[in-house]
Structures are given as structure tokens and as C-alpha cells.
Amino acid sequence: IEWKPIKSYSDIRFELYEGIAKITINRPQVRNAFTPVTVAEMSEAFRICRERSDIAVVVLTGEGDKAFCSGGDMHFKGRGGYVGPDGVPRLNVLDVQKQIRCLPKPVIAMVNGYAIGGGNVLATVCDLTIASENAIFGQTGPKVGSFDAGLGASYLASIVGQKKAREIWFLCRQYSAAEALEMGLVNKVVPFKELEATTVEWARRMQQYSPLALRFLKFGLNAELDGQLGLQQFAGDMTMLYYMTDEAQEGGKAFLEKRAPDFSKSPRLP
């Protein structure tokens, strides 16, 4: 597979292959732990994925065969957050979690090794997870002085159930790819050498299907869990669709032509 660079960054690679974008956390020396800079770069890449209509599916992964992502880089952990070059403590990975969840396109976590701490949360919030046999999942928060009681807990619980989510967070154990599959945290496990080909195959399949259907399914599945913000996304898409109709066009046209709108041709379906 010939990935072509979209934009170059210091901590990630951002590449494209026939409508599939791939974001690779590229800090293998620290098991692909992220710093505020890594996260800012990921955030920009996801923004580009949202804007570009030639991108259909996004793959998130880590460099090498050891780690997907080991969470926040402990060397950068300060008081109040992870501290980047500007000296400001941030927990900006939370923004990326939201971006993944709100992106109107499928996001696949391609888990190539350890998905630990904030790294496991990133994999959790992706729409689909494909893991290699050597992948290992887990949370460490209570052991290392952190916790993600947001999507990292509540969305996790909606996937694996309350008991299992409490076990994962309270005991800080590590789980094999097979165990993760069993608890529904991953969709498929494959040998490492087949990981990328399988991920691209899954992406390709979705690429052939109706983008709007996939988008509405993603937001419908989100909506139940996301309350008014979930409805906001769903409603926004309804408005987008509505603007594609003659009925909505007539309203705007009538205003500009300073006449009463004529909705008599609008269907009133049962």
C-alpha cells in the first residue's frame, strides 16, 4: 500500500491512500505516548479529514510493532496537564476524542501493540477497532496518578458493560487482544502482518457504501449516549438534508423575491 503524505508534522505522520487517510503517532521511543504538540498535530489532521471531501475513512494508528499509544507522555506531565513548549498545561487529547466522535466519517483504530491509558481511550472512541494479535489493552490511571472519567469511562462502559469497565479502571490490568475481542472492545484480531491490509479492506468496504447512510448511523448511535449535543449533531444533519430539498429552497427564494413562499408542492408523506 503506497501511502502519500498529506502534510508533514514532527510527531505524527498524516497520509492518504485512495480516499483513506492514516494518522500515525510517530514517537516509538516512548511507545507512542503523546505530548500537547502531538495532540495539536492530531487535532489539525482530524480537522483536515473533516474538511476534505476526498477523504472517506480515517485510520488512527501508532508507529512500529510495539505500541498503538501509551497515553500521555509522563515526561511532560505537570500540574494541571501535560506541558508543551509554551509552558501551558493542557489535556487537549479530550478535544481529539470529541473530534473522532463527531467526525461524520468512520474512524478505525488500527491497534498495532500497546493501547494503554489515554491510548486505550483513543482506541475506544474510534468507531471500529482492528487489533493485531500482539495488541494489549488497559488503563493505568489509578496507578500513575490520573484518570479519564469522561468518555474513557462512560463510553467504555457502554461498550464493555459497567462491571468490566470498573474492573478495567480499578484494577489497572492488561488485557490481550483475544480478551479485548471477547469483551467487545475490538471488532477483529489479525496477525500483525495482516493488520494494515485488513484495515484497508474494511475501509474500502465502507467507501463503497452510501456516505450519508454511514454518517447518519454514526450520529444516531452517538445520539442516544450524547444527550442534547448528540441531538444537535443529528439535527444539524437533518438541516443539511432539508437544504437539499425544493421545499427549503423555496423558503429562501421567496424571501429574496419579496413574495409569500409557496409550499403547495411540498409532499406531506404519511
Ligand code: 1HA
Ligand atoms: O489519564 C490521562 C488523561 C486523563 C484525562 C484527560 C487527559 C488525559 C491524558 C492522558 C492520560 C494518560 O494517558 S495517563 C496514563 C499514562 N500512560 C501510562 O501510564 C502507560 C505507561 N507505560 C507503560 O505502562 C509501559 O511503558 C507500556 C505497557 C506501554 C509498555 O511497556 P514495555 O513494552 O515494557 O516498555 P517500557 O520499557 O515500559 O517503555 C519503553 C520506553 O517508553 C521507556 O523509556 P526508556 O526506559 O526506554 O527511556 C518508557 O519510559 C517509555 N514510555 C512508555 N510509556 C510512556 C513512556 N514515556 C513516557 N510516557 C509514557 N506514557
